[in-house]
Amino acid sequence: MNFKNLFVYWRTVLTVAEITLRHQWNDSFILFAILVQPMIIAVLALFMLRGLGGDYAMFVVVGSGLTGLWSSLLFISGNSINAERWQGTLESLVAIPTPFEVIIFGKNLANVVQSLISMTSSYLLAALLFGYTLKMVEPLLFLGSVLLSVFAFISFGLVIAPLFIMYRGIQQWQNAMEFPVYILAGFLFPIALLPNWTTPISYILPPYWAARALHETSTGAGDVQKVILAWGLMLIFSVIDLFIASKLFKVMLYKARVDATLETE
Amino acid sequence: MKTIANNLRLFWQGTMLSYIALFAWLRPTTYIASKILMPLAQILFFTFLGSYASGGSNVDFYVIGNAIQITAVSGIFGVTMSIGGDRWAGTLPYLFGTPANRLMMFFGRAFMHIIDGALGVVIALMWGALLFGVDFSQTNMSALGLTILVTTISTCGLGLLMGCLSLITANVMFVNNTVYFLLLIFSGANVALDTLPNWMQAFSQILPLTRGIASARILIAGGSFSQVAPMLMSEIGIGLIYGWLGYMLFKWFELQAKRKGTLETV
Amino acid sequence: MNSIEVKNLKRIYRATTGVIRRTTKEIVAVDDVSFEIKEGELFGLLGPNGAGKTTTVKVLATLLIPDAGEVRVKGLDIVKDANEIRKHIGFIFGGERGLYWRLSAIDNLRYFASLYHVDPEISKKRIPYLLDMVGLNGRGDERVQGYSRGMKQRLHVARTLLHDPDILFLDEPTIGLDPVGAREFREVIRNLQSEKKTILLTTHYMFEADSLCGRVAVIDKGLIVALDTPSALKKHVSDLSVVEVETFGVAEEVVEKIRNLPFVDALSVKDQDQRQLLLVQTKLGAEAVPDVMAALDGMRVGRVTVREPTLEDAYVRLVGGQV
Ligand SMILES: Nc1ncnc2c1ncn2[C@@H]1O[C@H](COP(=O)(O)OP(=O)(O)OP(=O)(O)O)[C@@H](O)[C@H]1O
Ligand SMILES: [Mg+2]
Numbered sequence: 001m002n003f004k005n006l007f008v009y010w011r012t013v014l015t016v017a018e019i020t021l022r023h024q025w026n027d028s029f030i031l032f033a034i035l036v037q038p039m040i041i042a043v044l045a046l047f048m049l050r051g052l053g054g055d056y057a058m059f060v061v062v063g064s065g066l067t068g069l070w071s072s073l074l075f076i077s078g079n080s081i082n083a084e085r086w087q088g089t090l091e092s093l094v095a096i097p098t099p100f101e102v103i104i105f106g107k108n109l110a111n112v113v114q115s116l117i118s119m120t121s122s123y124l125l126a127a128l129l130f131g132y133t134l135k136m137v138e139p140l141l142f143l144g145s146v147l148l149s150v151f152a153f154i155s156f157g158l159v160i161a162p163l164f165i166m167y168r169g170i171q172q173w174q175n176a177m178e179f180p181v182y183i184l185a186g187f188l189f190p191i192a193l194l195p196n197w198t199t200p201i202s203y204i205l206p207p208y209w210a211a212r213a214l215h216e217t218s219t220g221a222g223d224v225q226k227v228i229l230a231w232g233l234m235l236i237f238s239v240i241d242l243f244i245a246s247k248l249f250k251v252m253l254y255k256a257r258v259d260a261t262l263e264t265e
Numbered sequence: 266m267k268t269i270a271n272n273l274r275l276f277w278q279g280t281m282l283s284y285i286a287l288f289a290w291l292r293p294t295t296y297i298a299s300k301i302l303m304p305l306a307q308i309l310f311f312t313f314l315g316s317y318a319s320g321g322s323n324v325d326f327y328v329i330g331n332a333i334q335i336t337a338v339s340g341i342f343g344v345t346m347s348i349g350g351d352r353w354a355g356t357l358p359y360l361f362g363t364p365a366n367r368l369m370m371f372f373g374r375a376f377m378h379i380i381d382g383a384l385g386v387v388i389a390l391m392w393g394a395l396l397f398g399v400d401f402s403q404t405n406m407s408a409l410g411l412t413i414l415v416t417t418i419s420t421c422g423l424g425l426l427m428g429c430l431s432l433i434t435a436n437v438m439f440v441n442n443t444v445y446f447l448l449l450i451f452s453g454a455n456v457a458l459d460t461l462p463n464w465m466q467a468f469s470q471i472l473p474l475t476r477g478i479a480s481a482r483i484l485i486a487g488g489s490f491s492q493v494a495p496m497l498m499s500e501i502g503i504g505l506i507y508g509w510l511g512y513m514l515f516k517w518f519e520l521q522a523k524r525k526g527t528l529e530t531v
Numbered sequence: 532m533n534s535i536e537v538k539n540l541k542r543i544y545r546a547t548t549g550v551i552r553r554t555t556k557e558i559v560a561v562d563d564v565s566f567e568i569k570e571g572e573l574f575g576l577l578g579p580n581g582a583g584k585t586t587t588v589k590v591l592a593t594l595l596i597p598d599a600g601e602v603r604v605k606g607l608d609i610v611k612d613a614n615e616i617r618k619h620i621g622f623i624f625g626g627e628r629g630l631y632w633r634l635s636a637i638d639n640l641r642y643f644a645s646l647y648h649v650d651p652e653i654s655k656k657r658i659p660y661l662l663d664m665v666g667l668n669g670r671g672d673e674r675v676q677g678y679s680r681g682m683k684q685r686l687h688v689a690r691t692l693l694h695d696p697d698i699l700f701l702d703e704p705t706i707g708l709d710p711v712g713a714r715e716f717r718e719v720i721r722n723l724q725s726e727k728k729t730i731l732l733t734t735h736y737m738f739e740a741d742s743l744c745g746r747v748a749v750i751d752k753g754l755i756v757a758l759d760t761p762s763a764l765k766k767h768v769s770d771l772s773v774v775e776v777e778t779f780g781v782a783e784e785v786v787e788k789i790r791n792l793p794f795v796d797a798l799s800v801k802d803q804d805q806r807q808l809l810l811v812q813t814k815l816g817a818e819a820v821p822d823v824m825a826a827l828d829g830m831r832v833g834r835v836t837v838r839e840p841t842l843e844d845a846y847v848r849l850v851g852g853q854v
Contacts, residue, residue: 011645011651012645012646012648015641015642015645015646016642016645016646019631019634019638019641019642022634022638023631023633023634024633028436028438028439029438029439031439032438032439032442032443036439036442036443036446037442037446040443040446040447040449040450041446043450044314044449044450044455044456045314047450047455047456047460047461048314048315048318048455048456049314049317049318050318050460051318051319052317052318087628087629087631087632088628088629089628089629089630089631091592091594091624091629092629092643092690093646094593094594095592095593095594095617095620095622096617096643096646096647097614097617097618097646097647097648097694098646098647098648099614103646169294172294172295172298173294173298173302175298175299175303176298176299176302176303176306178303178306179303179306179307179309179310180306180309182310183306183309183310183313188314188317189313189314189317190317193313193316193317194313254596257593257594257595257596258595258596259545260544260589260595262594
């Protein structure tokens with residue numbers, strides 16, 4: 001996406017985000033993806049990692065929250081264009097003066113921010129139900145990490161959605177893409193457990209850097225330099241993703257006008 | 266004799282049709298993605314998490330637990346789709362209009378998923394041997410095979426009940442997903458049950474999968490069939506109870522729907 | 532000045548079928564269509580099902596790329612300048628889809644207003660004004676889900692007027708409305724025209740085109756078969772009369788037999804429950820009645836009338852009797 005657009009259209013982005021939230025607030029699939037599944041994963045991980053000692057509860061809270069972020073990005077943001085098509089609203093969103101990617105950016109903003117509920121609910125679960133005393137080691141840096149992660153996730157989502165539309169072949173793998181990212185991004189265990197050859201894959205995944213920044217700032221496992229590195233890489237990936245997305249959206253919209261795929265019967 | 270043949274045909278048709286209908290829109294790659302890669306990814310995730318938790322000492326425990334748990338993909342999602350599919354396709358009124366034997370019609374829908382689920386577990390265990398070196402040299406293979414079959418049947422029993430619930434609720438996927446994920450905790454696939462709070466242990470005992478997973482762990486570690494036989498008996502009993510409850514609900518649903526004329530609208 | 536120029540437009544759909552052996556089928560939806568619409572004109576596009584009306588409108592609304600031909604809106608090219616064009620156009624594709632059903636009408640409008648960059652201060656006033664104009668005042672807070680079909684279609688009108696476009700594309704806007712609703716709807720369209728908007732309207736209803744449109748293009752199988760004012764089109768058939776015969780269960784062969792009578796210029800059949808109304812166009816007028824009755828050969832017939840041709844008859848003749 002053209003960065004300039006974000007400034008020109010900031011008001012539209014916010015309206016789109018607001019309306020998106022209101023439109024889907026009681027959608028049961030979303031409820032499952034951002035609330036039920038991460039909480040069950042949190043419960044499981046709390047039971048499983050009991051023996052580790054130390055700050056594992058905080059680690060689980062952040063990690064299971066991240067699973068909610070990724071699953072909602074994959075399934076909700078990934079399908080955001082398709083969902084509009086099924087509703088028959090895609091045509092009205094394309095043939096208007098607002099660039100289409102601005103709209104999808106707003107929708108992804110809503111989805112990603114909304115999926116921060118995952119982390120919050122895991123926190124409440126661990127604190128209230130399991131009675132852990134959870135302490136945030138670097139609250140300010142953590143907050144910064146959250147903001148950058150949100151941006152990185154939104155941008156990543158902007159690449160996924162048009163890919164899913166243009167190549168049905170990729171979308172078929174959607175279900176099979178959920179857990180691998182949990183694994184490769186080190187949400188709930190360090191990637192050092194994995195074979196060496198997977199490390200480069202982790203490095204090119206924005207969720208990996210988000211997980212690092214969030215874990216390091218919440219448990220205090222990393223120093224400021226490490227955190228800054230993760231921040232920098234998230235920013236770089238966001239810029240790259242937005243650039244790729246702008247190209248993809250152009251191609252996708254042109255292709256859709258050629259193939260007559262803006263609506264379904 | 267003729268009615269038996271008729272019923273068999275009905276059973277078989279329901280079986281094939283529901284299975285074909287479910288996967289007709291899928292391409293082979295989708296089938297691979299959903300039947301091989303998705304289970305693999307899930308097993309990998311929980312096994313790595315488990316080995317992180319146990320310092321790598323107890324990998325078999327997680328591999329076996331999650332491999333058997335894979336049967337719930339077919340048992341719950343597959344079976345529910347087969348039963349709920351009629352409602353979405355709007356064919357339910359036609360089915361209820363036929364004199365077909367309801368029992369055959371009902372259980373026919375689960376049959377293919379039993380095979381599918383059992384196959385899924387076998388593939389999952391092969392991944393376990395291949396990637397995590399799970400050792401089957403001490404295993405009574407036929408007993409393990411029976412365990413897989415029994416566990417799959419009992420999970421499909423729960424699936425039949427869930428499928429009938431899907432005829433009543435609007436949020437099928439929500440309920441299914443939640444049950445599937447809860448099983449990850451309660452079946453003992455990932456946590457040793459005796460470390461859970463008492464009420465959770467008690468709940469585990471009335472679910473399918475729990476005893477199947479325990480049996481598989483014993484057998485693969487070299488245990489004998491007689492050690493697990495009582496557990497397998499209970500496992501299949503539990504499955505049959507769920508299946509029967511599902512069948513009752515199915516009949517009740519048909520009755521209600523006919524009485525109130527809500528076949529299409531529910 | 533021309534608002535819209537369409538020159539030799541062609542649009543093909545390619546549908547691939549089959550999983551293993553893929554075959555591509557080509558459907559020529561619009562073959563060779565040319566027309567111009569002047570600023571402030573209300574232009575009608577008439578044609579049977581599948582004639583290519585919607586396809587033409589979608590090309591104009593920047594939703595489809597043409598395969599050949601040149602299409603300009605406000606002098607701008609539909610492919611190169613799509614973004615600029617989009618600021619000036621509004622469109623409706625008849626039917627209920629295309630709204631967020633789980634949101635209220637006001638939220639729907641607020642959303643689209645923001646996508647059209649209508650200043651929030653302005654849209655605050657414009658939304659109630661538009662709701663009032665389409666007769667939805669007082670119901671704007673309800674979820675669209677609970678709206679009737681007609682209400683949804685009227686909400687679409689409000690939606691497409693948010694940014695006050697100069698050009699409107701209305702694809703069968705009255706489809707599925709009851710007669711009263713359709714009449715109110717036509718009133719709305721008339722008002723829009725009096726606001727000097729350029730409007731392209733497609734419809735199946737002759738009287739609608741007759742009463743609303745300044746000029747009408749009749750399109751069939753992707754080709755324009757006539758383009759003129761409604762009264763000029765009627766002149767095509769002014770030398771004809773229409774014999775209407777009410778029948779009960781007439782056979783296809785009999786219809787064909789009548790169609791092939793030497794004095795019959797065109798024939799169409801209108802189904803009404805158990806009855807069929809045969810509309811026979813002929814220069815003979817009342818003199819044709821005996822021969823038609825003879826062809827019906829003792830079958831039960833109801834009312835028989837002879838009347839002047841309407842635009843519909845002209846249309847029937849142009850598209851060869853298939854309505
Ligand atoms: N997306 C599509 N893919 C393939 N063929 C299509 C598609 N859309 C339309 N067609 C075909 O193109 C032809 C023209 O369709 P179009 O919708 O433009 O007709 P129309 O004049 O609007 O008809 P109607 O009066 O039924 O609305 C038809 O034969 C139709 O089947
Ligand atoms: Mg049309």
